[in-house]
Amino acid sequence: MTQPAGPAGPDTDAVITLTGRFADRDAWQAEGWCRLEHALELIGTRSAMILMREIYYGGRRFDELARHTGLTEAVAAKRLKQLVADGLLQRRPYQDPGKRTRYEYVLTELGRELFPVLVALIQWGERLGREGGVELVHVGCGSPLGVVVKCAKGHEVALPDTAARLGTNGNGTDLP
Amino acid sequence: MTQPAGPAGPDTDAVITLTGRFADRDAWQAEGWCRLEHALELIGTRSAMILMREIYYGGRRFDELARHTGLTEAVAAKRLKQLVADGLLQRRPYQDPGKRTRYEYVLTELGRELFPVLVALIQWGERLGREGGVELVHVGCGSPLGVVVKCAKGHEVALPDTAARLGTNGNGTDLP
DNA sequence: AAGCTGGCTAGTGGAAACCATAGCCAGGAC
């Protein structure tokens, strides 16, 4: 899909293809309808994202999470509560011998499904060129991780091969 | 590194495997060293992310971008300026016939590489179950897009098959 | 030269995010 460059503007300008009713960008509003915005409502803050990172790194207990993220306990408590309420984490009782019952935070299925987002962000962060930092690798072969954009049928998809359309549930009549 | 499940917790608790010097999570700090945090510094705000979405949808001109994101012009101006400064967007002159020279915002290579992050977020947002919303599909076959976590050698990688280690540039001596 | 318009910029204000410090509370240890 790499086309020859035009005189002034090469085709690196290519973006998502809008077809049908989406072709006229003024005819529809993504605001409040966009899954991106739904996602950002839940994990759009720095504290939420780095708490999730810490959980992926194996953190479970409150003070551990607060310490490793560098967040204050107040912020950590508030955000953890929100992440539990939103269904990314689950609060689960545990008891160390000779200690009282406490709660730890573990991933739910929804939380586990956020992993590709984390990997994508880390991969992109690597591109920023700042040296240092921890990277994620495949246990089996030691190669660094990244994400690949694919369609449900398994084709790799580049940006210009992407189109927008209504979600599968949509009846097509209720876009604002 | 997949350990047998305890009585209460099945192995769905599995997270990233920490080995070597990383095994002791208290021995190292991700704070300020994490590529995730570097990434979030640039696109950690809602306005930055939805502006990028709008650019991917083909938006280029200032008022178009402000209108379609629902952001105020003040916020859009500030964020666009920052995105240009950070190298995700490029400000490029254009001239409509009979109009003065203006500037439009187009993706840089760095900005284009953010696409998988957007796809991952949209895919995850779909999981939230709220109905409606635009989805991205493959032009070729019409199937919805998602991301797949893979290592550089092409193996698909699940969460428990992931390990953390120092970035390739690291000499291993300079973790805080 | 006067007006209009697209593309910003500036000022104000509220809400949310985040930090710092201090306090509380359940319950095992003693």
Add this chain to the structure above:
DNA sequence: GTCCTGGCTATGGTTTCCACTAGCCAGCTT
């Protein structure tokens, strides 16, 4: 009992985000 500790909660303050309103300016049209 009393103490101690891990896990929060409360209070107060700064900073950032974002909305709203208003204004500015280059330059094309008239």
